[in-house]
Amino acid sequence: MISFTPTDEQQQLIDVIRRFAVDDLQPAAHAADEGERVPTNLAQTGWAIGLVPTLIPEELGGLGELSAVTNALAYEELAYGDLSTALHILSPSLFAAPITLYGTAAQREQYLPLFLDEIAPPFSAALLEPGIAFNAGALRTTARADGDSIVLDGEKAYVPLAASAKTLLVYARDSATGDTGAYIVETDAPGVTVGAREALMGIRALHTARLTLNGVRVGADCKVGGAVGIDYPALLARSRTALAALAVGVARQAFEYARDYAKGRVQFGSPIAQKQAIAFMLAEMAIEVDAARLLVWEAAWTLDQGRDATRQAYLAREYADKASLFVTDCAVQVLGGYGFIREYPVERLLRNARGFTTFDGLAIV
Amino acid sequence: MAIDFTIPDNLGSQMQMIEMVAEHMMRPVSRELDEHEHTRPTTFFENTWGLMRDMQKRNLDKLDAPDTGRKRDGAGITNLRLMLMIEMLSWGDAGVYLCLPGGGLGGAAIEAVGTVDQKKKYLTRFAEGDTPSWGAMAMTEPGAGSDTSAIQTTARFDDATQEWVINGEKIFCTNGKLALDESDGLVVVWASIDRAAGRAGMRPFIVEAGTPGVRVTKTEIKHGIRASDTAAIVFEDARIPADAILGSAEVQTGAGSGGFKGAMATFDATRPLVAASALGIGRASLEFLIAKLKENGIEIPYGAPYHTLTAIQRDVIEMEAELRATYLLTLRAISMLDHGQSNSLEASMAKAKAGKIVTRIGQKTVALLGASGYSREWLAEKWMRDAKINDLYEGTGQINTLIVARRILNYSSRELS
Numbered sequence: 001m002i003s004f005t006p007t008d009e010q011q012q013l014i015d016v017i018r019r020f021a022v023d024d025l026q027p028a029a030h031a032a033d034e035g036e037r038v039p040t041n042l043a044q045t046g047w048a049i050g051l052v053p054t055l056i057p058e059e060l061g062g063l064g065e066l067s068a069v070t071n072a073l074a075y076e077e078l079a080y081g082d083l084s085t086a087l088h089i090l091s092p093s094l095f096a097a098p099i100t101l102y103g104t105a106a107q108r109e110q111y112l113p114l115f116l117d118e119i120a121p122p123f124s125a126a127l128l129e130p131g132i133a134f135n136a137g138a139l140r141t142t143a144r145a146d147g148d149s150i151v152l153d154g155e156k157a158y159v160p161l162a163a164s165a166k167t168l169l170v171y172a173r174d175s176a177t178g179d180t181g182a183y184i185v186e187t188d189a190p191g192v193t194v195g196a197r198e199a200l201m202g203i204r205a206l207h208t209a210r211l212t213l214n215g216v217r218v219g220a221d222c223k224v225g226g227a228v229g230i231d232y233p234a235l236l237a238r239s240r241t242a243l244a245a246l247a248v249g250v251a252r253q254a255f256e257y258a259r260d261y262a263k264g265r266v267q268f269g270s271p272i273a274q275k276q277a278i279a280f281m282l283a284e285m286a287i288e289v290d291a292a293r294l295l296v297w298e299a300a301w302t303l304d305q306g307r308d309a310t311r312q313a314y315l316a317r318e319y320a321d322k323a324s325l326f327v328t329d330c331a332v333q334v335l336g337g338y339g340f341i342r343e344y345p346v347e348r349l350l351r352n353a354r355g356f357t358t359f360d361g362l363a364i365v
Numbered sequence: 366m367a368i369d370f371t372i373p374d375n376l377g378s379q380m381q382m383i384e385m386v387a388e389h390m391m392r393p394v395s396r397e398l399d400e401h402e403h404t405r406p407t408t409f410f411e412n413t414w415g416l417m418r419d420m421q422k423r424n425l426d427k428l429d430a431p432d433t434g435r436k437r438d439g440a441g442i443t444n445l446r447l448m449l450m451i452e453m454l455s456w457g458d459a460g461v462y463l464c465l466p467g468g469g470l471g472g473a474a475i476e477a478v479g480t481v482d483q484k485k486k487y488l489t490r491f492a493e494g495d496t497p498s499w500g501a502m503a504m505t506e507p508g509a510g511s512d513t514s515a516i517q518t519t520a521r522f523d524d525a526t527q528e529w530v531i532n533g534e535k536i537f538c539t540n541g542k543l544a545l546d547e548s549d550g551l552v553v554v555w556a557s558i559d560r561a562a563g564r565a566g567m568r569p570f571i572v573e574a575g576t577p578g579v580r581v582t583k584t585e586i587k588h589g590i591r592a593s594d595t596a597a598i599v600f601e602d603a604r605i606p607a608d609a610i611l612g613s614a615e616v617q618t619g620a621g622s623g624g625f626k627g628a629m630a631t632f633d634a635t636r637p638l639v640a641a642s643a644l645g646i647g648r649a650s651l652e653f654l655i656a657k658l659k660e661n662g663i664e665i666p667y668g669a670p671y672h673t674l675t676a677i678q679r680d681v682i683e684m685e686a687e688l689r690a691t692y693l694l695t696l697r698a699i700s701m702l703d704h705g706q707s708n709s710l711e712a713s714m715a716k717a718k719a720g721k722i723v724t725r726i727g728q729k730t731v732a733l734l735g736a737s738g739y740s741r742e743w744l745a746e747k748w749m750r751d752a753k754i755n756d757l758y759e760g761t762g763q764i765n766t767l768i769v770a771r772r773i774l775n776y777s778s779r780e781l782s
Contacts, residue, residue, distance in 0.1 A: 002369060004700060006368055233668070287718055291691070292690070297368055297370075310667055360670065
């Protein structure tokens, strides 16, 4: 039966995160961006909402609720607060979610209970690779079997919280089969080098770094899912849906800010929102935010039905990328000269929105 | 509740039936009816009248059924069924869909605001008989397009005969000729009962075929949807019964201008249905384009990074995402109707988006098909022409954008005009 109403539990979660977004994340976002640092207390409060522990299976102490729809709703609200902080808070789930979905019993038992801690554990994942021609479907990082162990070689980019991570999930292509797998790698293992912090156009508060893997040797038991491996296309579909949800959150914040600004900004004797040139821009922004959100919901719902969502997720992400750029650019336009000034949030939102075409390899679930 | 995109099973099988109609009764006559404007799709009439008549009969029968306090038909899927049906029929042929027998927009207005007696009196013609009847809506005038407050047509009550007397001229009335000249149908006509009261004085009246003083003076020659007739109608002292007014005859100014606002609310129901028709045309274009590209060795890789895509692949992916987004905006507006929620904002969002996107898809499809796309041998060029009407009627894209703007800004029509 067609319905566009979240469950009561989902609505409660939305309300909690929205309050956090408005009361804490939005007010802190400018300073976080300028200072290139997510405030520790916000990271902690965000973690305490419990998004990651929720997806841990019940038998390991979590709630066992890995729903793409719930995640999409939650992520939109987090990004509505601040994208950098959202990605910071979600970084440990880049490790936990694939282990939950595809890990062997031993891997799940070893790692997942760590995510029930009150403090976010130092875990993250590395999928994206440097260069102008990144293709999530054809990774250049390789995994080669050598006796009882696996040898990893390659270079990764945009690894969130890599500098403080103890353990990473590294995505690599099996040089024999061509399949993409995920490998558990300790950052202090020989051959692993975490590079300097990357300097990016947007999401500046989030710490990301390059990662070099030079003949890194891990045990065969470090391959997620063992011989079966992971369902990489499904993982990409989840990741694209989640990223698109974050893009909707960024766009929504830009739309709401521009709408409120336009109602208060008086020129020629009346609020500029009363001019069709501005009002129509705002109307289109509202339509695009909703359109992108509905595509995200449909892709997420398809995932929760256990069906192949490759196409839906891809279309949702393509759409949300463009919509978030369009909406944030319009928001800067509505603010005119002020839109160009960093003190006003819309210029940051435009920089953040532009990143979604790049983030295809963040592997958020 | 939970977010859910499941189409009920029984609707799925009904749509398979409609698809057969679209594929076998509409597509084969599509080109012929486009080349010869105003030729009637008689086989289509014969094959769909029974279905439409029985649907109308079920609606009328419900008027006498005891109120059980809960909705029949599952949890309300009336509008969802209509949306899917219209999408599918428009995929077949939008012009032919528009002349689907039955009450149409006129019937919808009576359903929305008519009394039980009015429904029985005026809608029964759409629920019985062997020959089809049509209902139409006449709002637009030469000097009153989107600005309905400029309507010049008048309705004067004649106390002596207890009749309303209608005078004026209406244009752009879809199915006006089918309703008045070619069947025992009716037209819902918008007229002012008090010119000084402006919009508050505007009321819809039911005018039946055969009413003296009512003449169809013209059917337009059009860019697209050429199977459908778009009529001009003149009313000269047309006398209709006292009960032919929809809503109250009292003029109230200010916030409670009931009749007008109530009837305008029917747009909240019809706008998503226009979007549904647009969606059908858009899908016809896009499916055809993808099939032709495939014949020429061009596949669409879902999941490939942007830098590996050709310009054509990028266009198709963008068109597909836009069409799906429009479908979902429409589905939301429709679902809200079925749940009894107010949907003015969402209805106008869907309509504005649908008109724009489907126009673009139609035009892009012709371009990507090259010389063959421009040829009248294929239907792509016809779909492009058919698509454009969706950005014009039931409120232009701009009027619907204006409605969206007022809603999101919480402005009255005075504050944002």
